[in-house]
Amino acid sequence: MAATTFAMEALSDLASSMADLGDRDIRLEAAVAKMWNSEEGWKIVDRTLQIRGGRGYETAESLEARGEPPIPVERMLRDFRINLIFEGSSEILRLFIAREALDRHLAVAGDLVDPKVPLKQKLAKLPKVGAFYALWYPTRWLGWGRWPRYAQFGELARHVRWLERTTRRLSRAIFHLMVGKGASLEKRQALLFRCVDIGADLFTVTAAVTRAAALQRTGLPEGTGAVELADIFARQTRRRVEDRFRAIRSNDDRVRYGAARRLLDGEFSELLETGLADSPALRELQDETIRLHRDDSRIAAE
Secondary structure: OHHHHHHHHHHHHHHHHHHHHOOOOOHHHHHHHHHHHHHHHHHHHHHHHHHHOHHHHOOHHHHHHOOOOOOOHHHHHHHHHHHHOOOOOHHHHHHHHHHHHHHHHHHHHHHHHOOOOOHHHHHHHHHHHHHHHHHHHHHOOOOOOOOOOOHHHHHHHHHHHHHHHHHHHHHHHHHHHHHHHHHHHHHOHHHHHHHHHHHHHHHHHHHHHHHHHHHHHOOOOHHHHHHHHHHHHHHHHHHHHHHHHHHHHOOOHHHHHHHHHHHHOOOOHHHHHHOOOOOHHHHHHHHHHHHHHHHHHHHHHO
């Protein structure tokens, strides 16, 4: 929680500093900062309540009346939740970020994946698209993201090298989705959102690592703690990013989507609304399960 809090502050500071420069469009960075910080902040508040147990669920006034420290965790939980909705819900922000990520590809090759564009127009655009990607795609593979590059970051350098490699990997993954899914990609929000979450994690690790390195260079005592927290955050985020890359390649999105559509059509209503507690078939199944368990226990004992 402390490592994530450090990363949240680093991300907010970075996005705010970029806004203060006044010389660039920071809509994408601001969207990432709002989405990521509101979601991770909610997790921290929720975990805080879990740590506090019943005292976390109790109001500060009630705690104070009983002579307990009036820590308002319950109020934090109520107050914080709206941040995932107000000023751009997480879902809307992810759609915006995904669109920005695909914007360059759509500008170059959008006609090739648009089913409404005539074949003749696609063929005319093909040489220009091929020339662009013949130069662009190799750069997504070529590059040195290993030692001794970024040695100025000290013990955090390995995370910076990982960032360099992984940003190119994410760029390739988005391109491969464009080629493989074509126009249907816009309807595969689960895939797009995984890419968005990877990009947000990469941006946040960048903010945390650079902030920690800057604090360390000041020579202040806080620098050592900042490096440790940034290292912990980068470690846990790297594992999360790998899980999301795997989920891009292998997932159950279509199965879950199909079940969700049938649920909305009322297919599971009897199962979910009335349950099967009074079903004779269920009781028979339960009795058979108990008999099998007893038989297994008897055989094991013998």
